[in-house]
Amino acid sequence: MSTISEENSIFDFEVSDNEIDMAKLVPKLKDASNWRKWDAQMNEIKMSPAPIYENPSHNSVKALLFKEAKANKDKEIHITEDAIEARSIQVVTSNLELRKHHADGKEKWERANNRAFLQFVSTLGPEALSMVHHITNVREVYLELKDVYWNPSHIATYRRVKKFVNLRCKRGDSYIFVMRFNKALGNYTAFVGNMTPMQEPNHFKRAVPGNPRCRVFILNLTMNEEDPDLMDQVYQDFVVAVRVHQMFSRSL
Numbered sequence: 001m002s003t004i005s006e007e008n009s010i011f012d013f014e015v016s017d018n019e020i021d022m023a024k025l026v027p028k029l030k031d032a033s034n035w036r037k038w039d040a041q042m043n044e045i046k047m048s049p050a051p052i053y054e055n056p057s058h059n060s061v062k063a064l065l066f067k068e069a070k071a072n073k074d075k076e077i078h079i080t081e082d083a084i085e086a087r088s089i090q091v092v093t094s095n096l097e098l099r100k101h102h103a104d105g106k107e108k109w110e111r112a113n114n115r116a117f118l119q120f121v122s123t124l125g126p127e128a129l130s131m132v133h134h135i136t137n138v139r140e141v142y143l144e145l146k147d148v149y150w151n152p153s154h155i156a157t158y159r160r161v162k163k164f165v166n167l168r169c170k171r172g173d174s175y176i177f178v179m180r181f182n183k184a185l186g187n188y189t190a191f192v193g194n195m196t197p198m199q200e201p202n203h204f205k206r207a208v209p210g211n212p213r214c215r216v217f218i219l220n221l222t223m224n225e226e227d228p229d230l231m232d233q234v235y236q237d238f239v240v241a242v243r244v245h246q247m248f249s250r251s252l
Helices: 032-042 058-069 081-111 113-121 126-131 138-149 154-165 174-192 199-207 212-220 230-251
Strands: none
Touching (some): 032 174, 126 138, 174 230
8 A cells, every 4th residue: 555645645635525424324333233234335335446458469459350340341351460450559558548547546545545444434333443443454444343243154143043032131221121132133133134023022022031020011011013113112111111110119
């Protein structure tokens, strides 16, 4: 990567009104739960690939001219050694122009690596950012995050499934448990796939033990499979039920 000189400092660049604001277009990478969605949208923002150069060799140019002639005898008769040599020179000139254009673009990209890095990390949540704070190369940051959050092996999948199905609400704030459940659910579905409408509430019900502070919630729990906001209501009812029980327990 080219060294940034004082004449070509990153601070000399001005943000264009048309520049993509990645932080607004890409969801914050939290952990494995939203890796696939984050990766898919990040993958849409790429540097232009290297140009494809034509082969200036005698045989390649000759074949190209015959291909362009499309079996037209009047055109084929003009494919002489002089014509092939002239076309070869054109191909070489064109390749040089393409190479220069790409090199200029690559140099600008390299000079703006800091800008690219800042854009990249703007799409990361606190946890993901803390894991790559020591890396400044955008590509290396991506590979590190991929290694941490996207490991589709059977063992990794099994661990996430086991962690999710064994999750239990033992103590602490009910709202914090809902957040923990959603995080474990996201890690589960990222590797296993989405659940059916009733699987999620049933797993949540299983994660809530039948102790006194949760019993009211379990007894009053009603689930309508057709309700698109079912889980939001389940979470809300759980938080309210547990907090009400805690209030009554303190007053006794």
